[in-house]
Amino acid sequence: EIICIRAFMEDLMEEFKFELEERNIKFDYHNKMAGDCELFIDRKRINQAFKNIIGNAVKYGVDKELMINITLKRKDNVIVIDVEDNGPGIPADKLPYIFNRFYRIDSERTKDLMSTGLGLAIAKELVQAHGGTLSVSSIEQEGTCFSIKLPIMENNRNERGLE
Numbered sequence: 001e002i003i004c005i006r007a008f009m010e011d012l013m014e015e016f017k018f019e020l021e022e023r024n025i026k027f028d029y030h031n032k033m034a035g036d037c038e039l040f041i042d043r044k045r046i047n048q049a050f051k052n053i054i055g056n057a058v059k060y061g062v063d064k065e066l067m068i069n070i071t072l073k074r075k076d077n078v079i080v081i082d083v084e085d086n087g088p089g090i091p092a093d094k095l096p097y098i099f100n101r102f103y104r105i106d107s108e109r110t111k112d113l114m115s116t117g118l119g120l121a122i123a124k125e126l127v128q129a130h131g132g133t134l135s136v137s138s139i140e141q142e143g144t145c146f147s148i149k150l151p152i153m154e155n156n157r158n159e160r161g162l163e
């Protein structure tokens with residue numbers, strides 16, 4: 001399916017905003033991109049990737065007043081969507097493993113939660129199936145940021161390259 005990224009994100013963010021604000025989580029979406037562009041995606045699968053990533057922010061960010069900030073940017077021929085939370089963060093030595101299947105940090109802390117450790121492995125596969133990448137950066141006690149990068153469709157690439 002061919003989508004226009006602005007409208008796609010606005011719709012998706014509207015859904016999450018509603019769900020999260022009902023749970024008293026602060027949620028912000030910012031579009032920092034000029035213009036618009038087309039992406040070829042499977043809507044359901046990309047939605048699922050977001051669900052897994054945002055779901056984690058909610059699940060692990062229980063101790064303080066949680067904020068989730070999402071930004072849309074364009075960098076050359078890719079769309080970059082950052083999902084940032086102010087949750088507990090992930091220790092640097094654990095960070096390389098979080099996309100592995102069944103990997104969970106500190107399963108003691110979260111043993112009461114129904115989790116398999118598959119969410120991020122699946123999210124990464126879904127993004128990669130679109131020719132994109134999923135990466136993470138995190139600082140303990142401060143928060144975590146997941147970056148979803150998705151390629152812009154070829155015929156869109158030159159039009160707005162100078163913006």
Ligand code: ATP
Nearest residue numbers: 056057060089098104105115116117118119120144
């Ligand atoms: P599942 O998603 O299958 O229910 P899970 O959430 O444990 O289980 P992943 O989503 O793959 O599995 O996440 C792996 C681990 O990375 C989690 O167990 C958690 O420790 C850590 N993690 C993921 N996202 C965050 C986040 N936003 N903040 C802090 N820790 C996180």
Ligand code: MG
Nearest residue numbers: 052056119120
């Ligand atoms: Mg998860």
